[in-house]
Amino acid sequence: MSNINDICTVLKKYKSFALFTHVNADGDAIGSVLALGSSLILKGKKVLFNVPEPVPLKFDFLKGYGLINKNLDTLNQMEVGILLDAAGTNRIEVLEKNLELFNITINIDHHISNGHFATYNLVDGNAPSTTVLILRILEKCGFPIDEDIANDLFTGLLTDTGSFHYVNTNKFAFNSASKMLDYGAKPDFVSDMIFERETVGHLKMLGIALSRLIIENGIVYSFITLKDFEETGAVGEDTERIIDVLRRTGETKIALLFKETRKSEVRVSLRGKKGINVSEIAEHFGGGGHRAAAGCTIKSTVEKSIKRLIEYIKENYENGK
Ligand SMILES: [Mn+2]
Numbered sequence: 001m002s003n004i005n006d007i008c009t010v011l012k013k014y015k016s017f018a019l020f021t022h023v024n025a026d027g028d029a030i031g032s033v034l035a036l037g038s039s040l041i042l043k044g045k046k047v048l049f050n051v052p053e054p055v056p057l058k059f060d061f062l063k064g065y066g067l068i069n070k071n072l073d074t075l076n077q078m079e080v081g082i083l084l085d086a087a088g089t090n091r092i093e094v095l096e097k098n099l100e101l102f103n104i105t106i107n108i109d110h111h112i113s114n115g116h117f118a119t120y121n122l123v124d125g126n127a128p129s130t131t132v133l134i135l136r137i138l139e140k141c142g143f144p145i146d147e148d149i150a151n152d153l154f155t156g157l158l159t160d161t162g163s164f165h166y167v168n169t170n171k172f173a174f175n176s177a178s179k180m181l182d183y184g185a186k187p188d189f190v191s192d193m194i195f196e197r198e199t200v201g202h203l204k205m206l207g208i209a210l211s212r213l214i215i216e217n218g219i220v221y222s223f224i225t226l227k228d229f230e231e232t233g234a235v236g237e238d239t240e241r242i243i244d245v246l247r248r249t250g251e252t253k254i255a256l257l258f259k260e261t262r263k264s265e266v267r268v269s270l271r272g273k274k275g276i277n278v279s280e281i282a283e284h285f286g287g288g289g290h291r292a293a294a295g296c297t298i299k300s301t302v303e304k305s306i307k308r309l310i311e312y313i314k315e316n317y318e319n320g321k
Contacts, residue, residue: 002120002121004122004136004137005140006120007106007108007120007122007137007141008137008140010080010106010120011040011137011141011143014045014079014104015045015046015079016045016046016047016077016078016080017037017040017045017046017047017048017078017079017080017081017082018047018048018050018078018080018082018102019033019036019037019047019048019049019050019082019084020033020050020051020082020083020084020086020092021033021050021051021052021083021084021085021086021092022052022085022086022087022092023052023092024052024236025052025055025056026056026085026160026240027059027155027156027158027159027194028085028129028130028155028156028159028160029084029085029086029130029156030051030055030059030062030068030152030155031059031062031129031152031153031154031155031156031157031159032085032108032130032131032134032156033049033050033051033068033084034049034063034064034065034068034149035131035134035135035138035145035149035152035153035156036082036084036108036134036137036138037049037064037067038063038064038146038148038149039138039143039144039145039149040143042143042146043143043144047067048070048071048072048074048075048078049064049067049068049069049070050068050072050075050092050094051068052092053069054235055068055069056237056240058193058194058197058237059155059194061189061190061193062148062151062152062155063148063151063152064148064152075094075101076101078102079102079104080102080105081095081099081101081102081104081105081106081118082105082106082107082108083105083107083108083109083118084108084109084130084134085110085111085130085156086107087109087113087114087115088113088114088115088117088288099117099118104119105117105119105120106118106119106120106121106122107120107122107123108121108122108123108130108133108134108137109121109122109130109133110123110124110125110126110127110128110129110130110132110133110290111123111125111288111289111290112125112290112291113279113288113289122137126170127172128157128160128168128169128170128173128176129156129157129159129160129161129168129173129176130156130160131152131153131154131155131156131157131160132153132156132157132172132173132176134153134156135153135176135179135180139179145183146183146184147183147184147185147186149183150180150181150183150184150185151189151190153176153180153183153185154177154185154187154190155194157176157177157180158190158191158194159194161173162244162293163191163195164177166292166293167291167292168290168292199234199238201232201233201235201238202234202239202240202242204232204238205228205232205234205238205239205242206242206245208228208232209222209223209224209242209245209246209257210245210246213246215249215251215252216310217314218251218252218254218274219253219254219255219256219310219313219314220246220247220249220252220254220255220256221246221255221256221257221258221310222242222256222257222258223257223258223259223260223302223306224239224242224257224258224259224260225260225302226260226262226263236261239257239259242257243255243257243269243271244271246271247271247273253272253274253276253317254270254271254272254273254276254278254281254313255270255271255273256268256269256270256271256309256310257269258305258306258309260302261297264299264300264301265297265298265299265300266297266298266300266301266302266305267295267296267297268282268285268287268295268296268297268298268305268309269293269294270282270289270293270294271292271293272291272293272294273292276317277291278291278292278293278294279291281294281309281312281316281317282294282295282296285308285309285312
């Protein structure tokens with residue numbers, strides 16, 4: 001663990017920064033990149049915003065969204081590489097083999113499975129989102145936080161806590177939210193933009209997933225196939241947050257959504273309730289995440305993936321471990 005002061009020293013000393021986050025970027029990933037990057041720009045620094053494609057459209061209301069993935073050909077001219085909200089470099093293709101592209105790297109994250117792979121690492125598993133850590137850094141460094149940056153920060157906190165529903169909704173979350181509002185964040189605007197602009201593709205996929213829902217001994221699961229994508233015209237982004245509807249029954253301990261992403265490849269989203277740590281399950285299958293929300297990818301068919309995961313869970317979590 002590095003001292004936050006060391007990170008401030010680097011942010012103040014150097015002039016150019018390349019920011020990175022993980023594939024399937026969520027609100028916290030994009031919010032972190034935009035908040036830190038925008039503040040650095042206000043300090044006169046050069047910043048590249050690197051977010052793996054496809055960049056989710058629903059965050060297009062955030063100022064700075066248009067700067068994402070611009071001028072990436074100058075990546076190797078940047079002095080410092082900063083990784084945000086990513087437990088490892090394996091979820092950032094451009095860095096997987098090229099972390100040494102930068103003399104100095106900084107890693108800011110709240111995943112308990114984080115590998116502390118950078119020169120400076122600020123990893124806090126108690127942080128409800130990476131954006132609360134960005135807030136802490138910006139305040140500590142005395143860097144500017146305007147209304148747009150406050151909205152970036154709030155977007156990460158709102159989405160990673162499931163609108164202040166999840167187990168990570170601690171005092172730290174509310175204290176940080178309160179500060180973000182002081183800096184000008186607009187919760188009603190951000191919530192409206194994120195939750196009240198659903199696509200038809202999302203609603204159709206949600207209907208399909210709900211119609212296939214199976215519940216056995218507190219384990220709730222459903223699946224979505226490539227054929228469903230074809231028939232509804234939905235895209236990957238349309239299936240986000242379906243898992244958060246699946247988990248809603250009172251008896252749910254573990255919820256899973258199996259999503260066929262290509263032939264013989266299934267992305268599994270997991271949610272834990274009643275204290276069950278689903279990141280353990282995801283890690284067993286080569287993935288990772290948080291206690292209450294995790295994911296993994298299985299190289300197999302939907303049917304076999306379901307069988308493998310459900311059997312493993314039944315064997316290991318029978319008594320609500
Ligand atoms: Mn996060």
